[in-house]
Amino acid sequence: MTIQTKFHGELDLDTLTQWTFPKGLPGLEDETTFVLLPIEGNDSFQVMQSVHTPGVALIVANPYTVVSDYSFAIDDPTIELLGIDSQEDLMILSVMSMKDPFESSTINLQAPLIFNIQNHTAKQMILNDTNYSLRTPIGTPAQKGAR
Numbered sequence: 001m002t003i004q005t006k007f008h009g010e011l012d013l014d015t016l017t018q019w020t021f022p023k024g025l026p027g028l029e030d031e032t033t034f035v036l037l038p039i040e041g042n043d044s045f046q047v048m049q050s051v052h053t054p055g056v057a058l059i060v061a062n063p064y065t066v067v068s069d070y071s072f073a074i075d076d077p078t079i080e081l082l083g084i085d086s087q088e089d090l091m092i093l094s095v096m097s098m099k100d101p102f103e104s105s106t107i108n109l110q111a112p113l114i115f116n117i118q119n120h121t122a123k124q125m126i127l128n129d130t131n132y133s134l135r136t137p138i139g140t141p142a143q144k145g146a147r
Contacts, residue, residue: 005049006057008037018051019115019122022081026111026124031056045096063094066107066138074114078125082116091115097135106135
């Protein structure tokens, strides 16, 4: 089976890892299945592409490359929903808002994407921590493509 993507054209879905968001994303509740695609020439960012809607594609990044002291607790409903057994099961990404010029781009630290790499389920968890913003300016490491 092939899918149409926003930035990568047509891709073979059988070669890609699919991530299931059981409850969709806030504001995109009907979008429950995504794939992560690389961005050529930049290891810091990926495209989170909807499997069902070619126009739904989010740029995501590891938030720890932007903010070194970023930390939060995953709530019990998220742990239960995703079947998380240990910290080693986790991958954390955040949605980027790309701007021109690039230095004006931001990352959403208040609603990280939590992935269970064991069972390929995920959820966007909204934090109640007001120390983190929906629009945190990105830092120099992310601009250089560092991990």
